[in-house]
Amino acid sequence: MGRPPDAARLSADQERRARAALTRLIEPGDPVIGRWLARMSAVALMGIISGRSDPAPIGPIDSRGARLSAYRARLPSVDPDADLDRVAVAGGRFIIPGDSEWPSQLNDLGEARPVGLWVRGTGSLRLLALRSVAVVGARACTAYGAHVAGEISAQLAERGWVIVSGAAYGIDAAAHRGALAGGGITIGVLACGVDVAYPSGNSQLIRNIAEQGVLLSELPPGEHPTRFRFVLRNRVIAALTRGTVVVEAAVRSGALSTARRARDLNRHTMGVAGPVTSELSAGVHALIRSGAATLVTDAAEIGELIGSMGEDLAPIGSGPVLPRDLLEPPAAQVLDAVPASADGSPVEGLARRTGLSTDEVLQRLYELSSLGHVERHGAHWRLVRRR
Incomplete structure (x- = not known):
């Protein structure tokens, strides 16, 4: 005999509240928390962290108790109810695995799967992510890179694709703007709280994304970005989408980490060639040369790679008929x-x-x-x- 509906709802609310608390305690992609959550509910884990329950179940993973002590030291700053209220006031919500809106492809991250996502925007994240493509690249991009990112994103939007990027300066911003200009939907994956406009120079763009698309983050409201959080954010972009397009990237660009994660997750990885004299294209060229990325030049070629077999075919290129x-x-x-x-x-x-x-x-x-x-x-x- 199953639990009464009220009990089931209470259990779901408790799990959501516990996972919201975890996002305040940990950094995104914490593999130890991921292993613990594979063995127990977030409610049970928070009971152990808070000291209300016996820590024996996590002993083999944290034999010296160092991590547990670190999490307990952060407990005084944790108020999941306040965070849930704050995101609701901002017009957002907190979704967790098991929700109808949860994108199941994030489960490919295994132990590094987000414990939950803070979301702003009216669209269903799960449905929007089903036909999505990431467009990423250098922050200090060239005019060529910004133009190409905007054009490709607008073309993809016209073909019904959702553009995913990181809302940063440069290629990210050009991709979001191109999608919006093309009358499409775009998703911004942030390295800060969904109520924080970062970078401040993109504040209007971030508001537009929230109104016409979706903003999401693993971090609770009010959190600010760090260099490490940007890197961790990239794995979500790679896992959420069907493929990643790198428009411009230097040899040591953060955009290449997104491409590598996409490749590791068996997603399509694509690159747009640039001038051979440009350092901002050197990383993309290296990806293509090594076989880690496929050369693409427009939305049609991208759609053919990541779209439905036999339906998203690119036209055969040909010159003028003489x-x-x-x-x-x-x-x-x-x-x-x-x-x-x-x-x-x-x-x-x-x-x-x-x-x-x-x-x-x-x-x-x-x-x-x-x-x-x-x-x-x-x-x-x-x-x-x-x-």
Whole structure:
């Protein structure tokens, strides 16, 4: 016999509250917490951390109790009810594994899976992430990089793809703006609380993302970013999406960590080539050269890689159709044999070059003459000079 509905709801609320408390206690992606949560509920774990329960179940993982002591030292600053109220006032919510909105692909992170996500925005994160692609790159990007990121993101948005990035300066901001300009949806994965506008120069963009898309973070409201949190944030971007596109990245760029995580998670990793003289493209070129990323140039090629088989195909690239492309093979063969020199060549010489009979060569020459490709000068034929 199952639990009464009120008991089940109470249990779910307690688990949510316990996981909200954990986000205040730990740094994102803490593997020890991940291993503990694989063995027990967050409610049980918080009971051990707070000292209300016997710590024996976590003994083999934390034999000296060092981590447990560190978590207990942070307990006085933990108030999950205040955090849940604060995010609600900001128009957000806190989602956890098991919720209908939880993106199951985050489970691929294993022990580094988020214990929960603080979210702002009206769309369902799970549904939006089903057809999403990450566009990342250098903060100090070039005008070329910003243009390409914006164009690709707008094109992807027009094809129904959700753009995911980190709301930072440079390529991230260009990707978000491109998606919004294309009338699409974009997701910003933050390294701070969802109620914190960081960087401040992108505050209006971050507000726009919250209104027209989704903001999410592993960190509770009010938390500010650190260098390490930016790196940890990248694994969520990689896991959440079906593929990652790196537009510009130096050899030691943080964007490359997102690409590496995407590759490790068996997601598609793609790169956009840049000038060979640009240090900001050196990291992307190295990815492509090593085979760790696929070269892409537009949204169609990206969609073909990460989209539905047989449905998101890129058009076959081709140059403009020239008049000579429409010639029949014998006529094209004769045209290739006609010299461009002022002297030209007699019919017999063209017959020897092409292996065709003199009658057929003459016939083809008159066809080519009527099309404006060749001209006759006495007994010789030459190419028409274009002015």
